[in-house]
Amino acid sequence: GLAERLQQTFQRLRGKGKLTEADVAEAMREVRVALLEADVNFKVVKDFVARVKERAVGQEVLASLTPGQQVIKIVHEELTNLMGGSNAKLKIGSKPPTVVMMVGLQGAGKTTTTGKLAGLLKKQGRRPLLVAADIYRPAAIRQLQIVGEKLGIPVFAMGDQHKPLDIVKGAMEHGRQHGNDYILIDTAGRLHINSEMMQELVDIKGFAQPQEVLLVVDAMTGQDAVNVAEQFHQSLGLDGVILTKLDGDTRGGAALSVRAVTGCPIKFVGTGEKLDALEPFYPDRMASRILG
């Protein structure tokens, strides 16, 4: 991993005498490669390595007996700080219901995660309502209904012959009448470059006034993560991110990319296919994972 590579680099460099700033610049190349291999976006890597280099050319590293370890420590700290404090709470509106909108690319894990979030809220004593606003994907409404049944949580659906905006309008009314304090809207997967589909989200947001618009991102996403996050944030405005499929072995550099380009907190992570597989996001754990 990076620790070994840095150790070898510094061993070789120290052999020539005292460490210099130029030596540190060489070590930064190893950091860059490690982050790129972890799928951090190459522009984000450039900025990040520049930050680390500023700290790494100080006495902390140059005068250290274990400069490699010092660099790792700095990288880990900077990664952790960048990805922000643990923030695993959904906002709650000043008066019910609090509305949460789940958005993202096709197949990211929105429907499953919407269910998981509802399950978590129910455990916390809330009364969530699930809203089936995906009228496009075959059996998407059925999928959310089955998820709701498994969790014992009501699902508002109007079938796939009504516009998503009308479904959301119906759901808000239904939620008010039935005393639901959280309304979770599952939307269809869509491309950030599909202006019609992005407008659909803008219209839903305009009407429903959600406290949380959450971007669901597959943890194995590569360089494209910045394009997706940036476009969703610009067109729609995001409040937070949920990273899914972290039960795999992907390093998850997309986490850093998404955070860097939107400034939004990653609130939760999906860690499995079962409906209880949702955990708070811990930036220091993510930092260790990215560094491999």
Added chain:
Amino acid sequence: VTGHGEVDDDFFDQLEEILLQADIGVSTAVMLTDRVRRRARSEKIREALAVRKMLKEEITSILVGNQAPIVWADHGLTVMLIVGVNGAGKTTTLGKLAARFKGEGKRVMLAAGDTFRAAAIEQLETWGRRAGVPVIKHKEGADPAAVAYDAVQSALARGMDVLLIDTAGRLQTKVNLMEEIKKVHRVIQRELATAPHEVLLVLDATTGQNAISQAKLFTQAVGVTGIVLTKLDGTAKGGVIIGIKQELGLPVKLVGVGERIEDLRDFDATEFADVLFS
């Protein structure tokens, strides 16, 4: 990089960045830029556009090697198994394939081998209706190997030309799930010695370097014969397939370019290399 300027170190750095942001991966990007830099020097090529063209040709030649079409059985039933991680686009791709083969006059059958995920069977059944082909299914929670067995028997008995077997998404590092897919593969082989004739691994074009691990482990488990690269209608370039072709010899056979039934194309290496630089 886009102009007709002279090539210098800056130029090659920019070229490497284009490759990196296409998810080609660091080692492959470095290998390709080094190769092109050496060739440019030895062939005395100094103009940016010419070097870019050289790089495109290098990429095309890696990808075009043995651009294999779909493998059909010599006679009788062809069985295709589709595998891949969660949400990659397997079920949708099978719907598209069913429609394509039906359009070619073949007798097609689908098998709902995902007995785990909510509404997976209903989803495939909808595609079956859209494509006009029958779908073999068991109850949710049934053994996927039993569905595969039943499907092969049924396809043989009904004189089908092609059987497309859907499977549940699974992360390649989950040992028990990989054992499950190996069992499905064994059962198919036992019922029809030459089958499955195609084992298609579906890769989402937005996936980063984890795609390499997916290709390796799925190939180890069930002998992947080709890749379907989905969601190329987005902004991701799917560059991971270059390293996969180099390291594992796995070809991309098909490309998904949308969510409609007709959004499936044969892989074209030259076009892929062109788009990489757009």
